[in-house]
Amino acid sequence: MTYADAFSADYFTARNRFREAATALGAKLEAHPIESRAPNGEPLTIDVAILGAANARRIAIVSSGLHGVEGFFGSAVQLAWMTGDLNARTLPLDTAVVLMHALNPYGFAWRRRCNEDNADLNRNFLLPGEEYRGSPPRYAQLDRFFNPPSPPTTGEPFRLKAIALLLRYGLTSLKETLPVGQYDFPQGLFFGGHQPSQTQEILATHLSRWIGSAKRVLHLDLHTGLGQRGTYKLLLGESTPPNRIDWFMRQFGEDVVEVSQPGGTSYRTRGSLGGWCRARFSGDRYDFALAEFGTYPLLTVLAALRAENRAHWWAKPDSRVWERSKRRLVEAFAPADIRWREMAVSQALELVDRALFASSDS
Numbered sequence: 001m002t003y004a005d006a007f008s009a010d011y012f013t014a015r016n017r018f019r020e021a022a023t024a025l026g027a028k029l030e031a032h033p034i035e036s037r038a039p040n041g042e043p044l045t046i047d048v049a050i051l052g053a054a055n056a057r058r059i060a061i062v063s064s065g066l067h068g069v070e071g072f073f074g075s076a077v078q079l080a081w082m083t084g085d086l087n088a089r090t091l092p093l094d095t096a097v098v099l100m101h102a103l104n105p106y107g108f109a110w111r112r113r114c115n116e117d118n119a120d121l122n123r124n125f126l127l128p129g130e131e132y133r134g135s136p137p138r139y140a141q142l143d144r145f146f147n148p149p150s151p152p153t154t155g156e157p158f159r160l161k162a163i164a165l166l167l168r169y170g171l172t173s174l175k176e177t178l179p180v181g182q183y184d185f186p187q188g189l190f191f192g193g194h195q196p197s198q199t200q201e202i203l204a205t206h207l208s209r210w211i212g213s214a215k216r217v218l219h220l221d222l223h224t225g226l227g228q229r230g231t232y233k234l235l236l237g238e239s240t241p242p243n244r245i246d247w248f249m250r251q252f253g254e255d256v257v258e259v260s261q262p263g264g265t266s267y268r269t270r271g272s273l274g275g276w277c278r279a280r281f282s283g284d285r286y287d288f289a290l291a292e293f294g295t296y297p298l299l300t301v302l303a304a305l306r307a308e309n310r311a312h313w314w315a316k317p318d319s320r321v322w323e324r325s326k327r328r329l330v331e332a333f334a335p336a337d338i339r340w341r342e343m344a345v346s347q348a349l350e351l352v353d354r355a356l357f358a359s360s361d362s
């Protein structure tokens, strides 16, 4: 199987292949249902495969599909890893691997980035005491442009309008406003939700069991979208301790490691999966990196997100404009180009390999 062949056409095909490959390796498999359904009415699940020694001292977690549609890529990586040369049969002693398939199965099946509540799950994992409300100061101003209450049209000069907006507000200001998340516009882009997602509840219930008594956990969460095409970055959350940042740089290379800077002074990014995991298991024991593989330039990705969100709220399901916006979103996050697919999966496999053999010294 080539790496490009590891991509599946839809969520159900991806899930079947994941289950079959995990079963063939003798993995422990679990399927955790969520309440929402797929477009065809079938039930949706987060699937987890555990490979390697029981009560292993070290655990590597590789998760996919936190951002729904980005699961096409993450699932391909998990499948390529399980069916490749380096997998459960050749794990280092005392190491186990936990593969989490489709952390946002609704978004994967519906070809959306967010979940059934329109929530960006990487903004939904609030810590105890944090509230599901608030927005960056400029979000309300940008809401009309990014979330117009109408279906997408083909003739709209999005690029021109976006450039005008950039000139007006500046790139830094937009970067501090849009992707940082908001909790006040439930139909808008980058909405973090009004309550803990089902994904969060499932992880809260089971994550500690999957980790067991491991002394060290290294979690790679696979994403696509921003960044230079054909390359990747390991993004470390702002709460990552300095000694762990150094460790990541030594193990994975300084050039690929990026530490998120705190957002604008007036608004802090909240709700990331990594921050939540580290808070639950103490940051010294739980290393977390979001691996982001570049696909298209920022404006292209943003245009696809905006069009799909408009179609979701304002176009008829299965209408032409609806289907076109879905395909465009899939292309933005899992380009059909075979060279991209081969390159991105092979880089991700190297990353998993390094994660497995990374020395656990601090």
Ligand SMILES: [Zn+2]
Binding pocket: 067, 070, 223, 224, 225
């Ligand atoms: Zn993502």
